[in-house]
Amino acid sequence: MDSASFIEKRRFIVKLGKMLHKFGTPAYRLEVHLLNVAEFLGIGAAFAITPTVLTFVIWQPGEENEYTHVARVMPGELDLGSLSRTDEIVDAVANGDMTLEQATARLNEIAVMPNPYSRIFTFLAYGAAGGAFAMLMKASWHDVFWAALISLLVYLFVLWAAKSRRVTNMLEPLVAMVSAFAATAIAAYLDPTIQVPIVVLSAIIVFIPGLALTLGLAELAARHLVSGTARIMDAVMILFKLYFGAYLGLALGQLCFGEAVYQPVPSVPAWSAWLAIATLCGSLVIVFRARKKHALWGIASGFIAFAASMFGGVYLGLALGAFVGAFAVGVYGNIFTRLMNAPASIVSLQGMIVLVPGSKTYIGLNSFISGEQMAPVDQLGQQTFLIFMSLVAGFIFANVALPPKKSL
Known part of the structure; x- marks a missing residue:
């Protein structure tokens, strides 16, 4: 040579x-x-x-x-x-x-290729993701509406961060603070039926690093110790920044507007979960800049993850239900690779995001610091840990059952 x-x-x-x-x-x-x-x-x-x-x-x-x-x-x-x-x-x-x-x-x-989706589509995708997650959290239609609206506000700060390095360095706490402040104002003056913590969490769900935590654990499981540890610590710091921003925004909101009295309303019906999955995965196609020819494959991955985890949860419990969902998504991703000759991660990432307990980690952080729960979940810390490990194990077993054709 x-x-x-x-x-x-x-x-x-x-x-x-x-x-x-x-x-x-x-x-x-x-x-x-x-x-x-x-x-x-x-x-x-x-x-x-x-x-x-x-x-x-x-x-x-x-x-x-x-x-x-x-x-x-x-x-x-x-x-x-x-x-x-x-x-x-x-x-x-x-x-x-x-x-x-x-x-x-x-x-x-x-x-140097530009984003294939316009800013308008990305703007709408952020709003759809926030509203869809509120539906998955079994909130009310009021929560879904306001979460989607505040998510649109969050995207404006994302655009600002693209032009300002100073804003980029403080983006996570800034969007969490603004979301919490806006939700507090809405609860005080416009709609006292909203659950402020759920609305805030849904509005910033795009920033919750559940996927990064899961990938970090997967890297540790593959014996990539330095990379896995670094990724996990980066995700943990993002969680802390988000929580601090939300905590500061709630404190400023209560100082300015007073504490609103929550008025309970019925939550969304059970069938809305399927609508939420379609909306969330459709918005992720745009947020992750997936190609249009892979869009339906990615949306199907979300449905497979949700359905398989629900089926597994009925018989094995919540944590092992996540294992069944991850296994199904892993096999589906490897089938996609063989049929489309493209990396499995193009579709498996969307299914993984439906499964990852990033929101539970944020809820657990809130419970640990404030002593109050944002949502009624028993044994939150144990469930979160088991779900993370079940996800990693599910993808490992899937690669053994149907070896991937590509290394990506």
Whole structure:
């Protein structure tokens, strides 16, 4: 292998690794995928991936010289559409349909590709996600309406953060504070029938790091100790920032508007849970920038997760019901990979979000600090821990039952 060919291959691998990390690929999947690509290209490689540092060590077989590349990066955000397009480039290179030079140029194009969904659609998706989660929490229709409305307000701060680094650094506590302040004002002057804590939680549900906590535990289970620990600690800090912002917003709201007297109203009917799943997963298609051809697959993943977990919960209990749901989603994702030749995570992530107890973690944090429960849940801490572990075990068992075709 000549020097020019080796340089081209290592540049491609480094670029590919940075791109996949940017799109939110977990460390244990990213390292395996990069090793597979390096093996196909006929070069030796070793990788150490964490949420904030990427280390590449690449060498030519039979030669002593090694190329080391260390990059300081920020934790990636989920972009399922770009992940799918990047995976297609790797397949094209493997099939001989694209040269490395063409592949690198295509990766550069994907890196600057704009959001395929307009701001209006994303704006509506945030509102739909907040309202849908309030339905899943079995709140009232009043709560659903106001949660959706405040979620729209939250998105305006997300747009502001995209233009201001100062706002980006304080986005989580800021949106939680504004949501709590707005909910307190609504309860005091417009609608005393709303449950303020539930409305606040639903409005900021997009920021609740339940998925990050689950991925962190999955990385620990795969023996990626540094990356898993870092991801879990980052998620815990986000939870603390969200809770502090909500606590401050409620305190300021009560100071300005007084304490509203809650007037109970009937909760949403049981059938609304299915409407909530469809709405939530549909909004996640837009929030995660999934491609339109994968949208229905992702929405179906949410229904499979919810139905399987409910069925398992009837016979095995809530925690093991999550295991059944995760197992079903894992098998479904691997079937999707075989049929569509795309990464399983494109559809399995939406099912996982339906299952993850990120909201229960937030509720538990509230109970621990204030001594008050936002929602009546028995043995909350134990249930949350068991659900997390059941999710990890469910996906591991699914990969054994039906091995994935792709490493992503």
